[in-house]
Amino acid sequence: MIRKKTTVRGCVFGPVPSRRLGRSLGVDLVPAKTCPLDCIYCEAGRTTRVATARAEFIPTTTVLAELAAVLGTQPELDYVTFSGAGEPTLHSGIGEIIRWLKQHHPEYRICLLTNGMLLPDLAVRRELAPLDLIIPSLDAADEETFRKINRPAPGLTCRELPAAYAAFRRESAAAFWLEIFVVPGINDHPAAIAALREAVAVIRPDKIQLN
Secondary structure, three states, X not given: OOOOOOOOOXXXXXXXXXXXXXXXXXXXXXXXXXEXXXXXXXXXXXXXXXXXXXXXXXXXXXHHHHHHHHHXXXXXXXXXXXXXXXXXXXXXXXXXXXXXXXXXXXXXXXXXXXXXXXXXXXXXXHHHOOOOEEEEEOOOOOHHHHHHHHOOOOOOOOOOHHHHHHHHHHHXXXXXXXXXXXXXXXXXXXXXXXXXXXXXXXXXXOEEEEO
């Protein structure tokens, strides 16, 4: 089957083939590499802009205009995915964008790839609740390992993440796939694995993906 090729735009890219998500249209809401973490394994490289406060990094109207132009061509997609070289939930307009997609293009499923650091915020969870799929990461459930592997911004901890993830599971009908990146010598020792096991028992994800 010949499929239409979607033009790469400012913050909308693809569709791209994804091993997990099939044919995925990417939406990158923050400048590279804007993130509250500086994970040692990140394929996007070192974090150059450490951020914990939300902002409208790209005008929401610009994002919606790009999505309207691309989705107006009716591309064949498995997901519209918030991803890219930064943390999507830092964008203060992500909730409005999700609502727009649900209203104007309900034929497409929406996915979010996130490090989850903002999920302890109830307002953020409410914005994300209409998602069809969320894939948050959890590489450590003890503070020492968390600092080694995820190198968080000052003041951030992993303490609240399991409860926040579990809360989102209760508050949203979205499928919940937990991603864990195993780095030999960092988070594969018995104590780190035991802490992750306890966290997973609290979260009860639909699926666990190990990298």
